[in-house]
Amino acid sequence: MHNTRFLTQEFEYFVPHTLSEALDLLFTYQDKRTKILAGGTDLLVKMKTLGIGVDYLININEISEIKNVELDKGLKIGAAVKLSQLEKMKAVKEEYPALYEGITSMAAIAIRNMATLVGNICNASPAGDTIPPLVVYGAKLRIVSKKGERVIPLEDFISGVGETILKRDELVSQVIIPEPYKDLGSAFCKKGRVKADIAKINLAVGIERDGDICRDCRIVLGSVFSKTLRAYKSEEILRGKVIKDDLIISAAKRAAEEIKPIDDVRSTAEYRNELARVMVEDTLHIAWERAGGKRW
């Protein structure tokens, strides 16, 4: 039986002060069991409960280069930026409401004071609350290593439950969120068992409005598949159309058909199918209104 009271395993612990120092360490220990520690709210729990073995632990919280948020044509969020720091930013709340709602729906204040946005992404949980909003906003990740850097869309980053395309010597240094379209309406929705809980389903939608028409949209759901899922067919129903109530209803139905949920301790597949439809419908309405669209 695992013990959540403390960490029993022995490991080497590093606290680099520059990014290049951190990348050197990652390069040096890429063949060992090396982990990056940001907030630790997932990693430490996994080390205790799943018995994840770690030989080298690299704490990136003292690296000043990745502790900032840059506000310049969008947002550039460093890997060591805490969730609570983001939820207090006016720009996040006003320009990216779905991200704000996703963050504030997570756990409790104490956890958000520790946890980071990049950590939530790299943890690659199908239920990660910040991932659907970030996909809606078309976020990209800056991935760095000793050999160089690459920027890839977040959508292409997660490959499965707890799995990403990150190479062993690489680190996600920054989340890049582009400036939103002027008439974008976005919203997040989550259902849990209690207020502070892992989602039964979470989702975010974004609608770009051009008059009465949906110029483009994204519908992204979590906790319904092995990774965050985009409801492409549902999006297709709305894209380029004049938005009306019945269209939203059919898009929501379609989204519920696209998901592939499972039975687990939190809920059942049967219920999730039902719930997804209701949540997508409600959230599309909110997003459309936020985009300046007409109410019915």
Place this chain on the structure above:
Amino acid sequence: MSQLKIIGKPISRDDAWAKAKGELKYADDFSLPGMLYGKVLHSKYPAAKIISINTEKAKQFSGVRAVLTAGDVPHNETVTRFGQSSEVGKGFEGLYRVLADKKVRFMGEAIALLAADTEEIAEEAINLIEVEYEPLPGVFDPVEAMQPGAYLVGEVDSNIIAQFGCAQGDIERGFKEADIIIEDTYKVPFVDHAYLETESGIAWIDENSVINIRVGSQVIEHFRDVADVLGLPHNRVRYRGTMMGGGFGGKEDITVETYLALLTWKTKKPVRLVYSREESILCHSKRHPFIMHYKVGAKKDGKLVALEAELISDAGAYPYLSPWVNLYATVNAAGPYCIPHIKVNTYCVLTNNTFTSANRGFGAPQPNMAYESIMDELAHQLSINPLEIRRINCLTTGKALSTTGQTFKTYVALPEVAEKAWEALGNPTRIKDKYKKVGQGLAIGLMSYGRMTFLHDSSRCYVRLESDGSILIRSGIPDLGGGQVSILCQIVAEELGVPMSKINIYYSDTALTPLAGTTTATRQTYMSGNAALKAAREIKKRLIYKAAQMMNVHTDNLDIGEEKIIVKYKPSQYLPLIEAIKACNADGIELFCEAQFNGPFTMTPDLSNIRGMIFPDFTFGAQAVEIAVDIETGEVEVLKLVTCYDVGKAINPLSVEGQMEGGSIYGLGYALMEEVIIKDGVTLTPSFSEYIIPTSADVPEAKAILVESGGGLGPYGAKGIGEPACSIIAPAILNAIYNAVGVRIKSLPATPEKIIRTLKGQFN
């Protein structure tokens, strides 16, 4: 009685600030030089034969000081005790086994103990103990376990460990007389106590070779059981209880104390042992799941004529307090209703699930969920409103409890509490959202306070008036966080006219404080409150006797208050208390007293047909709730929650309200979300990320209405409230769901998943 000055006042408790500031020291906030760290090896299988245990590698691991298995325990098998002073017969006793021997009965059962220099070493070394198992099929469903030929959990020839029955009238005739008969089956799940403080403690051997155990326990009288396991005289084991971070019945059985005692006895060193949350959920007791088959018959006007109930409970792998819990369930099976024809049968069955035992309510909440659901259904089918059906049938003063025939001479606050709760709910809230349906629900109930009378329960308390007018109290009372300790101080302060600030109390020490009995069965205000009252009044009598001489006034004309002995008809004439104390001390008059209060004593009943007085008295209450159900998501939002109990007399209204509100929320979790899911003996909810309880963000404002009839057996007419407070809300919520959307959820918890499934089923 003169006007009360401290009793009935909302007094902030002594321990409140220390708790709020995090200064209070709990059982494990303590260390000693040379202390070792204990660890328990738990079974990996729910049912298996133990082929061999090899402890060599663990023993040789550097820093390990002891490894113990069943063979090292002097008396590994004893009998579960309930602290009774009387002989209660075999019907209640069960095997208490310290460490698994030859066979494991549930996943998480203790197999070996280990003590090491550090917690890290203990954690690592425990995994070096090699256990060879031969998995056995096991049985996980109590109904299956009852059948002949079922897998045998224990070593005896049946899994049924207890059976109880109650009957009155002629059940067949009763149903023949009925105009309407309703029959249904209800289910309630395993739930966890979820106290903040997990099972923990520290033990050491003192200079007199006494094993001291500092532990959070509801029953410090277990020192006797621990001594029996070790084969020591009882006076060689001492419990030193601490303020506790919650008990809820989970610390009524022995938790880690035996392990601590064994490890310290073996190593001669202090040992600390603290359960992780996972251990607490996987290895210690749970609330009993019940399958309850009910059949009720009534006349067209709603008058009940017959009730038949069959209750089957899952005891898990060992008996612990299961027989007692099932006796409670049996007596509570017909609720607070007058029904001429009754038949109740209860079966308590072993399985290879985690063992079940006491949990706040102790067998009362389970049948309450069933009978209040079926009463609501009856009201619905007869088109009678929920309050009216209860008015027509409920117990009232002078009438007899249907199951046992016990009569109530004191005030029975029914239907008063139901009327008050229902009225306070007001008109249904209007919600604009077309998908949200509002519903209101009512439930009433009763629960005993004080232990079963055939246990011959007593409590003792010592009070001493110091020469400076301050007071010292000693009582064995454990405080679970409910304010049990503070209540005694308040009573003594009232009786001796001394402010609370001048009182100091020592509690929960089996060597130095008089034994006050268990903090279970909602008994402390009643039992220990009366013991404190008796001791204080004896001292008061002596003071007044002396003061009467000094003041030349008859004793009848004197009273104590505000540190004075006052002439009742002329309050300006008084003697300072300190003068009376001086005079008593000079005359050799004893200003201390140890008093014992005894509850009513009865004989052990016939378990196949329980009749007569089983409990000293009952507390009656009602809960009314208003909820909104989202018909698309099945989510239930509790909008209003009213709880109304006749508490007799609220000694400290703040504590009573705290119990009523806390109890409601405890029951709200039971109703809507809590379930320890055990599949084939494996717990799927081993931590708080899977096992969900309501947090402050999830609960509504709770309104507590206190009825103070003064009719209780406790001091100043107080009744007990701790357990009754959580026992009624679940069916109130279920009934409100029915009222809102017309679906009756018959198994707890009423999750959105169940509600949606039932709603869909109804339309298909």
